[in-house]
Amino acid sequence: MIAFLGYGSLLLTLALAIAAIALGLLSGPRRRPAWLALAHQAALATWPTLTLAAVCLVSLLVTDHYEIGYVANVTSRAMPLYLKITAWWGGQAGSLLFWSWLMATFAAAALLRKWDQDRDLMPYVIAVMMVTLGFFVALIVLFENPFAPIWITSTGETVEAMLQPAGTFAFTAIDGRGLNPLLRHPGMIIHPPMLYTGFVSFVVPFAFAVAALIARRADDAWIRTTRRWTLVGWLFLSLGLILGGRWAYDVLGWGGYWGWDPVENAAFLPWLTGTAFLHSVMIQEKRGMLKKWNMILIILTYALVIFGTFLTRSGVLSSVHAFAQSAIGPAFFGFIAFTFVVSLALLFREWDHLSADNQLTHMLSREAAFLLNNVLFLGIAATVFWGTVFPMISELATGQKISVGPPYYNQVTGPQFLALVILMGIGPLLSWRTMSPQRLGRMLRVPAAVAVVVVIALVLAGITNPIALVAFASAALSTATTLTEFVKGTRARARANAEPVWTAFLGLAARNRRRYGGYIIHLGVLVMTAGIIASNVFQEETQGQLLPGEQLTVGNYVMVYDDLQQFTTDDDREVTRATVSVFRDGRLLEALHPRSDFFLSSEQSMTIPGVRSAIEDDFYVLLTTWDGSGSGAATFKVYVNPLVNWVWAGGLIFILGTLVAAWPDAREPRKVVLAQRAAPATGD
Amino acid sequence: MSHATQVLQPSLPATGGFKLKFWLGGGAILAAIVALVVVSMQSTQQYFYSVNEVTDPATGAAGKILRVTGAVLGDTIQVNPETLEISFAIANVPTDDAEVQAAGGLAAVLHAAAIDPTAARMRVVYVGPKPDLLKNEAQAIVVGKLGADGVFYADELLLKCPTRYEQAPGGAATPVAP
Numbered sequence: 001m002i003a004f005l006g007y008g009s010l011l012l013t014l015a016l017a018i019a020a021i022a023l024g025l026l027s028g029p030r031r032r033p034a035w036l037a038l039a040h041q042a043a044l045a046t047w048p049t050l051t052l053a054a055v056c057l058v059s060l061l062v063t064d065h066y067e068i069g070y071v072a073n074v075t076s077r078a079m080p081l082y083l084k085i086t087a088w089w090g091g092q093a094g095s096l097l098f099w100s101w102l103m104a105t106f107a108a109a110a111l112l113r114k115w116d117q118d119r120d121l122m123p124y125v126i127a128v129m130m131v132t133l134g135f136f137v138a139l140i141v142l143f144e145n146p147f148a149p150i151w152i153t154s155t156g157e158t159v160e161a162m163l164q165p166a167g168t169f170a171f172t173a174i175d176g177r178g179l180n181p182l183l184r185h186p187g188m189i190i191h192p193p194m195l196y197t198g199f200v201s202f203v204v205p206f207a208f209a210v211a212a213l214i215a216r217r218a219d220d221a222w223i224r225t226t227r228r229w230t231l232v233g234w235l236f237l238s239l240g241l242i243l244g245g246r247w248a249y250d251v252l253g254w255g256g257y258w259g260w261d262p263v264e265n266a267a268f269l270p271w272l273t274g275t276a277f278l279h280s281v282m283i284q285e286k287r288g289m290l291k292k293w294n295m296i297l298i299i300l301t302y303a304l305v306i307f308g309t310f311l312t313r314s315g316v317l318s319s320v321h322a323f324a325q326s327a328i329g330p331a332f333f334g335f336i337a338f339t340f341v342v343s344l345a346l347l348f349r350e351w352d353h354l355s356a357d358n359q360l361t362h363m364l365s366r367e368a369a370f371l372l373n374n375v376l377f378l379g380i381a382a383t384v385f386w387g388t389v390f391p392m393i394s395e396l397a398t399g400q401k402i403s404v405g406p407p408y409y410n411q412v413t414g415p416q417f418l419a420l421v422i423l424m425g426i427g428p429l430l431s432w433r434t435m436s437p438q439r440l441g442r443m444l445r446v447p448a449a450v451a452v453v454v455v456i457a458l459v460l461a462g463i464t465n466p467i468a469l470v471a472f473a474s475a476a477l478s479t480a481t482t483l484t485e486f487v488k489g490t491r492a493r494a495r496a497n498a499e500p501v502w503t504a505f506l507g508l509a510a511r512n513r514r515r516y517g518g519y520i521i522h523l524g525v526l527v528m529t530a531g532i533i534a535s536n537v538f539q540e541e542t543q544g545q546l547l548p549g550e551q552l553t554v555g556n557y558v559m560v561y562d563d564l565q566q567f568t569t570d571d572d573r574e575v576t577r578a579t580v581s582v583f584r585d586g587r588l589l590e591a592l593h594p595r596s597d598f599f600l601s602s603e604q605s606m607t608i609p610g611v612r613s614a615i616e617d618d619f620y621v622l623l624t625t626w627d628g629s630g631s632g633a634a635t636f637k638v639y640v641n642p643l644v645n646w647v648w649a650g651g652l653i654f655i656l657g658t659l660v661a662a663w664p665d666a667r668e669p670r671k672v673v674l675a676q677r678a679a680p681a682t683g684d
Numbered sequence: 685m686s687h688a689t690q691v692l693q694p695s696l697p698a699t700g701g702f703k704l705k706f707w708l709g710g711g712a713i714l715a716a717i718v719a720l721v722v723v724s725m726q727s728t729q730q731y732f733y734s735v736n737e738v739t740d741p742a743t744g745a746a747g748k749i750l751r752v753t754g755a756v757l758g759d760t761i762q763v764n765p766e767t768l769e770i771s772f773a774i775a776n777v778p779t780d781d782a783e784v785q786a787a788g789g790l791a792a793v794l795h796a797a798a799i800d801p802t803a804a805r806m807r808v809v810y811v812g813p814k815p816d817l818l819k820n821e822a823q824a825i826v827v828g829k830l831g832a833d834g835v836f837y838a839d840e841l842l843l844k845c846p847t848r849y850e851q852a853p854g855g856a857a858t859p860v861a862p
Contacts, residue, residue, distance in 0.1 A: 363705060375710070379717045386721065391732075401732035403751065405827075408728040412720045543813055545765050624813040635768075635813040 003068055003147040006056030007162055010097075010141050013049040013104075016042045017134035021127045028123035028215070036123055040111060043126045046133060047108040050101045054088070057097060057146050061087050066173040069160035070094060070146040076178030076601060078572050083179055086189045090179045093146035095192065099309060100136040102193075103200045107133060110204050110229070118221050124211035132203050132306075135335050143327045178572075181599045181606050185251050191243045195267050198237030199305045202274060204229040206302035206343075209295055213346040218353040223281045223294065231662040234278060237271045238658065242651040253607035253622050255541065255639035257647065260409040265388045266308035269381055273301040276377035283370050287432065288357025292347065293374070295354070299343040304381075306336050311388075362434035369427035376420050383412045410536075414467075418474060421529055424522050425478030428485055447480035471533045475526045482519050482526070489516070509660060517661025524654030531646030543624070543637040555640040557619055558583040562591070564632050574598040578623045578634055582612055594623040594636070617642040730827055735776035736804045738830055751827045752836065753779060754806065755797035756843070758820025769811050770841075774824050776804040794821045810838040817843035 023039035026032070057070075062084045066072045074087040074094065089098040107129040115122055140146070148160040151168035158171060183189075205226035212222040244264065245257035258264065277297040283290050310332035347354075360367050387404045394402040429443045454476040455469055463469065486505070489512075494504035509516040542554045546561040553559075562579040569575060577595040581588055592610030599606070612619040618641040626634040730751040737743045738752055754774025761772040775797040778784055787793045797803050798821045808826050818824070818841075828838035 360706075361702065363702075363709070372713075375713055379713070383717065383721055390725075403730050403732065404725060404728045405730060408724045411724040411728070412717075415720065416717070543768065545768070545813070625815070633765075637813060 002056050002060055002065070003149060003162075006053045006060070007141075007145065007147040009049045009052040009056070010137060010145075010147075013046050013053065013100075014134060014137045014141055016046050016049060017130040017137060020046070020130045021134065024123040024126040024130070028120075039123065039126050043130055044108050044111055046130070047104040050097075050104045050137075054097060054101050057094060058085055058088055060147075061085065064176070066176055067149050067170060068146075069148050069150045072150065072173040072176045074176065074179050076176040078601070079178055080571075082189075083184060087179050089192045089196070090183055091146075093140065093144040095196075096136055096140050096144050097146055098192070099196050099200065100133060100140065102196050103129070103133045103136065103203060106200050106204055106229075110207070118208075118225060120215050121208060121211040121217070121222065124214040125207045128207035128210045129203060131339070132207075135331075139328055139331060143331065175601075178599075178601055181597070181604050185247055188247050188251070191240055191247055194236050194243055195240030198233050198235075198240050198267075199270065199309060201229055201233030201236060202270060202298075202301050202305050204233070205277075206298050209298045210343055210346060213295070213343075213350050216350060216353065218291070218350065220281075220284050220288075220291070223284060227281070228662055228664075230274070230278060230281075231658060234271070234274050235655065235658040235662065237267065237274065238651075239655060241267055241271060242648070242655075246648065249644075250611075251606065251608070253609055255539070255609075255620055255622075255637075255641065256535075257644070260384075260387070260406045262388050263312050265384050266311040269385055269388075270301050270304040270308055272377050272381040272384070273297055273304055276374045276381075277301055279370055279377075280374050283367055287367060289360065289367060290371075290374075291354040291356065292351065295347050297374075299340065299347070302343075303336055303340050306332065306339070310336065364430065364435050364437060364440060366427065366430040366432045369423060369430050373420065373423055373427065376416050376423070380413050380416045383416070384409065387412070417529075418471060421471070421474045421478055421526070424525070425474070425481040428481060428519070428522075444477075444481075446484060447477045450480035451477040465537055468533055468537045472530065475529045475533075479523065479526045482522050485519055486516070513663050514661050517657050517659075517663075520657030520660055521654050522657075524650045524652070524657055526650070527653055528647050528650030531643045531648075531650060534643035535641045535647065538642045540640040541638065543635065545633055545635045548632045552636065552638060554638045555617075556584055557638075557640060559619075559621060559636070559638060561634065561636070564626055564634055572600050574600060576623065576626060578610075578626075578636070580610065580621060580636070582619050582621075589619075592619075592621055594621045596623055613645055615645055618644045732779065734779045735774060735806045738806055738836070739776075739804045739834075745830050746832075747829070749827065749829060750836075751825065752806070753777060753823060753825050755794040756818060756820060756822045756824050757798055757805070760807075761818060763814050767811065768813060769809065770814055770818070771807065771809050772818065772824075773805050773807050774826070775800065777823070790823065791821075794823055806836050807834070808836045808838050808841075810841045812841065815841065815843050 020039045020042035023035045023042065027035035027039055060068055060071050061075050062081060064071070064075070064077055070091060070093050074090040075084045079087070087094065089095040110129070111122075111126065145160075145162060148162050150158050150160055150171040150173065151165055152158050152171035153165075153168050159165060159168065164170070205222070208222040208226045212218075241264075244267070248254075248259065249257040277294065280290050280297060281294055284294050310329075360371070362368065387408050391401050391403040394400060425447055426440070426444070429440060451473040455473045458469060458472060486508070489508045490501060490505045493499065493508050494501050497504065497507070499507065509520075540555045542552060544552050546552060548561055548563050551558055551560045560581045560583065562581055564576065564578050566574070566576050575595055575597050577593050579591055579593055581591050583589060590612045592612060594610035595608050597606045597608065598604075607622055607624070610621045610623075618639075620639040620641055622637040624635045624637050626632075728749070730749045731745070732751050732753075733743070733745060735752060735754045738745045738750060752774070755777050757773045757775060761770070763770050777793050777797045778787065784790055784793050787796065808824070810826070810828075823844040825840075825842040825844070826836060826838035827840035828836055831837050
């Protein structure tokens with residue numbers, strides 16, 4: 001009954017989305033306000049209908065309705081309530097519903113905003129958002145229905161279908177399979193919602209961009225209107241990526257946080273093009289340049305958002321053959337091709353109207369720096385994309401599947417990221433239009449001196465790895481530049497307003513959130529850079545089989561293996577837990593408990609590391625195997641990850657900066673703004 | 685200036701000299717990225733081979749980084765606790781997904797490979813802690829190179845045990861992390 005209600009509201013949502021598309025598209029050119037009002041209503045109504053479908057699914061999940069295939073696949077009686085709720089996005093069908101529900105939420109929020117200035121965009125914004133939503137709902141209705149009951153044939157085979165197939169009987173599983181144990185982690189519970197929120201919120205700027213193309217409006221109203229939506233999407237995507245890394249570090253037990261896995265890349269790609277977009281829209285707003293380029297970037301980002309969902313949802317990653325077998329693979333592929341071609345066709349129709357108001361005349365200018373930033377972000381995106389799809393391409397082209405591993409990504413993106421780090425230290429110093437090399441040289445004097453001091457200090461400390469030295473020097477240069485910008489801005493403001501320094505500093509960030517929020521983001525990235533470089537280049541690892549009382553040395557740590565315990569828990573786990581003591585310089589720091597959980601019902605095991613985390617490094621120990629016969633012998637794998645906490649700390653600064661940048665600017669007298677701009681923009 | 689050239693160069697450069705510099709700079713960046721990709725690909729490509737292909741000298745597996753899947757033969761597993769060197773043999777299994785499904789699923793394919801004395805076999809050596817899942821009829825995925833002695837020296841060893849978890853009725857079996 002609830003299942004039929006849920007499925008029915010999905011069908012209703014699909015009908016509403018189609019109606020909204022038709023009414024929206026027809027109302028635009030014919031200028032029928034009544035039709036547009038109807039389209040608006042229909043689009044808004046998809047939110048309550050999808051919410052009803054979601055409520056139905058969640059209520060089936062929490063009440064153990066094991067006659068429904070999805071429920072039996074992702075929950076089990078032993079699971080706590082909160083996990084049963086989060087099982088909503090624990091499997092394919094449910095996560096598509098979750099995606100759609102988030103999309104409807106964002107669509108409704110975008111439609112409820114004030115539409116005074118850009119009312120002529122509304123019909124097409126509705127159409128684009130509803131095409132996206134309609135596609136996902138159609139996928140659920142046709143191929144991945146979370147409400148389908150299980151039926152069993154006389155030969156014992158089970159099928160899932162909404163209506164009873166002939167010759168079958170209703171089937172109810174005694175218990176469900178339960179959520180994959182790897183997904184039972186707080187990070188994994190909030191990671192998908194973050195990522196999906198990031199994905200769907202990029203649909204809003206895309207919808208406005210395409211609407212501007214259809215309505216033939218060449219101005220940048222769409223950018224100004226959607227700036228905050230883009231930032232919010234970007235914020236959630238960044239959060240999702242950082243949380244995903246943290247989850248991998250805590251749960252996957254391989255000592256790292258980023259493995260260039262195709263699923264990680266799928267989320268990283270739209271982030272890369274989205275970041276390029278966030279930077280280059282600033283040039284369009286300030287200088288009226290890069291109009292076509294920005295259109296291309298948002299179209300690419302949208303395509304990569306759908307591609308990312310497709311990669312993780314179609315099974316194409318395991319093999320191209322799985323792609324052919326699953327019905328949603330070709331559907332996704334077709335949809336990406338359709339939206340990409342239509343968007344580009346619309347862009348080419350408007351091509352001549354999107355010419356630049358200003359010209360790039362000098363290499364040493366802020367415009368050129370932004371352009372280089374875009375080239376680098378797209379270069380990284382293109383190379384990551386190539387590595388991700390290469391196994392599929394090679395298999396389709398030659399029948400031989402060839403993949404590239406993390407070394408490929410590190411080698412290819414490393415230099416490009418390094419260039420971006422250096423650019424972060426130079427770009428903010430450049431003025432618009434042009435600047436003399438002498439002037440730039442003078443401004444770079446202090447940051448360059450800081451970089452030299454850092455290199456000397458590192459060499460004196462015994463670090464000779466050239467990659468690390470270059471990377472740390474670049475990060476130091478950019479950090480110095482960014483901090484200098486804060487100092488300069490604070491000074492100018494303190495002078496102009498006759499304020500104390502601290503008030504001036506806070507006022508600076510508060511009154512010019514976008515710019516200083518951006519600099520805070522840069523600082524976060526630089527802190528992360530230091531963490532990433534140190535934890536990759538200077539990671540130390542060792543492994544060994546120990547008897548209780550024996551010890552193992554790694555770096556300046558000594559680990560003593562104390563004992564091993566095995567017990568079974570109420571929630572269906574068989575836990576093997578070791579106790580080890582970690583010493584440094586002969587002093588006991590902490591006792592750690594690396595363990596291995598074996599989930600009895602799903603026959604999966606999970607290795608939980610014991611971690612001692614400090615600002616300078618993490619001591620990370622895994623219990624890999626043990627002797628069950630009673631000798632107590634156990635094998636450990638130990639990592640020392642220098643500065644890995646800087647990655648998370650940098651992530652927090654990054655998020656803070658994004659919040660500052662996305663917060664609405666407070667109004668303030670124009671003269672102060674001018675006073676702040678005067679310092680860096682003297683080239684104007 | 686035609687519009688087509690404005691994609692990557694959104695504004696019109698003022699002078700011919702500047703234009704040249706602009707395109708030279710862009711071209712140099714592009715060339716550097718392409719060169720990086722080509723060089724890195726050559727040193728990091730992993731070829732997905734079956735045991736049949738690896739053991740067939742005609743395939744030309746020598747020297748390449750290979751990624752090979754096979755069924756573990758339980759009675760061949762040897763572990764040296766001092767050096768952490770693990771040695772075992774794997775038997776050929778079909779690599780095509782459709783073929784695996786037609787043969788009754790992964791578990792059936794692994795079982796058939798392990799008991800088939802005529803299946804191609806390959807000896808694998810790996811140094812590291814012995815994984816729990818290394819047991820008879822487990823699916824091993826090894827990444828490494830084929831030695832001149834015909835032994836496969838693995839740098840990476842992944843193991844999967846087919847469980848009922850992966851064989852759900854009606855698909856949508858293994859929940860995939862987004």
